[in-house]
Amino acid sequence: MADIEVDVVVLGWGKGGKTLAGALGRAGRSVAVVERSAQMYGGSCININCVPTKALVHQAEGRPDGVDAQDWFSAAIGQRDDLVAKLRARNHAMLAEVDAVTLIDGHARFIGPHQVEVQAGDDRLVIDAETVVVNTGTIPAAPDIEGAAGSSCVYDSTTLQHVEPLPRRLVVVGGGYVGLEFAGMFAHFGSQVTLVDHHDELMPGEDRDVADAVRSLLADQGVEFILGGAIGSVRDEGGASARVVVAPSESADATELDADAVLLATGRRPATTDLGLDVAGISTDDRGYVVVDERLRTSVSGVFAIGDVSGGPQFTYVSLDDYRIVLDQLTGGGTRTTTDRVAVPSTTFLTPPLARVGLNESQARAQGHDFLVATKRVADIAAMPRPKIVGETHGLVKVIADARTDQILGATLFCVDAQEVINLVSLAMRTGTTATQLRDSMWTHPSSTEALNEVLAGLQPSG
Ligand SMILES: Cc1cc2nc3c(=O)[nH]c(=O)nc-3n(C[C@H](O)[C@H](O)[C@H](O)COP(=O)(O)OP(=O)(O)OC[C@H]3O[C@@H](n4cnc5c(N)ncnc54)[C@H](O)[C@@H]3O)c2cc1C
Numbered sequence: 452m453a454d455i456e457v458d459v460v461v462l463g464w465g466k467g468g469k470t471l472a473g474a475l476g477r478a479g480r481s482v483a484v485v486e487r488s489a490q491m492y493g494g495s496c497i498n499i500n501c502v503p504t505k506a507l508v509h510q511a512e513g514r515p516d517g518v519d520a521q522d523w524f525s526a527a528i529g530q531r532d533d534l535v536a537k538l539r540a541r542n543h544a545m546l547a548e549v550d551a552v553t554l555i556d557g558h559a560r561f562i563g564p565h566q567v568e569v570q571a572g573d574d575r576l577v578i579d580a581e582t583v584v585v586n587t588g589t590i591p592a593a594p595d596i597e598g599a600a601g602s603s604c605v606y607d608s609t610t611l612q613h614v615e616p617l618p619r620r621l622v623v624v625g626g627g628y629v630g631l632e633f634a635g636m637f638a639h640f641g642s643q644v645t646l647v648d649h650h651d652e653l654m655p656g657e658d659r660d661v662a663d664a665v666r667s668l669l670a671d672q673g674v675e676f677i678l679g680g681a682i683g684s685v686r687d688e689g690g691a692s693a694r695v696v697v698a699p700s701e702s703a704d705a706t707e708l709d710a711d712a713v714l715l716a717t718g719r720r721p722a723t724t725d726l727g728l729d730v731a732g733i734s735t736d737d738r739g740y741v742v743v744d745e746r747l748r749t750s751v752s753g754v755f756a757i758g759d760v761s762g763g764p765q766f767t768y769v770s771l772d773d774y775r776i777v778l779d780q781l782t783g784g785g786t787r788t789t790t791d792r793v794a795v796p797s798t799t800f801l802t803p804p805l806a807r808v809g810l811n812e813s814q815a816r817a818q819g820h821d822f823l824v825a826t827k828r829v830a831d832i833a834a835m836p837r838p839k840i841v842g843e844t845h846g847l848v849k850v851i852a853d854a855r856t857d858q859i860l861g862a863t864l865f866c867v868d869a870q871e872v873i874n875l876v877s878l879a880m881r882t883g884t885t886a887t888q889l890r891d892s893m894w895t896h897p898s899s900t901e902a903l904n905e906v907l908a909g910l911q912p913s914g
Pocket residue numbers: 462463464465466467468485486487488491492493494495496499500501502504505557558559560586587588589608629722725726757758759760764765766767768770
């Protein structure tokens with residue numbers, strides 16, 4: 452017997468779920484949103500992931516010479532916390548003010564395909580809903596490292612945002628999005644950073660010239676690398692420091708490092724523990740992600756999974772697009788699918804940022820495209836004075852175009868404002884705007900978009 456019955460219940464306050472709840476509630480559908488932590492109203496993006504980390508990256512970039520590193524870091528954390536508190540309150544208000552939306556605190560778990568139990572302390576509430584949307588996100592996946600679980604020096608991307616004091620020596624394990632962003636950020640804050648990844652090369656999926664440029668940027672910022680190695684053990688040494696043993700994958704001797712903090716940035720796993728997916732009969736894959744089709748439908752009719760938990764690319768704007776797909780099924784023609792997404796961009800927030808869309812050169816070659824490529828170091832792009840104005844001339848711009856159709860196949864922008872300009876290149880790819888049109892367009896001056904005028908003039912057959 453249910454305590455409440457609603458049209459739609461959203462489990463977890465993720466980007467897609469909160470947007471869906473607001474839209475359906477404003478349209479007069481009864482909606483319940485269940486969130487297990489009051490510190491997470493508004494979801495991961497605004498509370499612990501995208502926004503706070505980018506605020507810290509921005510603060511770190513601005514640290515003036517001569518300022519005490521610890522004072523600057525403490526102030527940056529204070530500013531981060533103030534920003535997050537404001538965003539969380541605003542996110543709560545945005546749903547609380549919609550009459551048809553009920554906000555429920557507690558841990559949600561399926562007790563039937565369309566029945567959810569919410570537990571908050573000793574309180575228990577049962578919700579019945581025709582439509583259930585699972586939007587519970589992911590949590591850090593910690594590798595099994597001897598001594599790590601009990602060590603006071605081991606952090607994840609959430610806990611390291613409040614590390615106290617600023618670590619003098621930081622070991623970052625993992626050279627993906629989180630590892631690269633935190634390595635750059637903490638190097639700017641003043642930590643001595645060592646990045647360890649078990650691949651022999653940094654960013655193995657990237658073109659070598661791009662990966663080398665990233666490595667040399669971070670090296671210039673003071674980051675050291677141990678590649679082809681995994682952390683064998685972490686042993687607390689007392690006095691808030693640890694001895695980290697890096698076991699090389701091949702024959703070389705193990706390396707030992709002293710660290711005040713170790714960040715595990717080795718990927719994430721779905722937040723499905725104690726969610727009762729099996730009780731509801733909802734299928735998961737071998738990594739625990741909820742299996743969905745191209746309309747985000749799970750194996751149970753009327754149950755959708757959106758955002759990170761559905762096993763797709765883990766970005767906030769993908770979760771937002773998931774909302775559009777589900778909304779289209781609940782209120783529209785039901786034609787939107789994940790397969791109609793074209794040219795989804797991404798950015799790693801280094802200083803300067805590294806933004807990517809479409810194919811890189813290696814992928815274009817592997818796929819047998821007849822393509823042209825243009826690459827230019829940012830410092831050499833005369834028609835793009837903005838990096839020189841802001842004093843950040845690291846990086847390169849690289850664009851791949853189809854030799855016959857002139858369509859853009861992909862771009863890597865590793866420069867100031869890359870997180871903005873990449874959206875324009877993505878739109879060009881989606882709308883069929885050609886490389887020549889981008890090359891010959893008028894762009895504001897001085898801007899970073901102007902790179903396209905000069906770099907695209909250098910398109911030539913790949914060597
Ligand atoms: C450090 C870091 C930085 C990132 N930076 C970026 C970035 O700059 N740009 C970008 O696009 N992406 C970034 N990402 C990825 C991005 O944060 C995620 O893709 C996005 O937040 C996913 O949101 P979601 O909709 O899946 O759910 P989430 O926002 O993760 O929300 C899930 C919610 O469900 C709640 N929950 C879980 N289980 C239950 C339960 N059983 N009952 C009730 N509630 C539950 C959780 O508390 C949480 O609030 C970053 C990720 C990390 C780790």
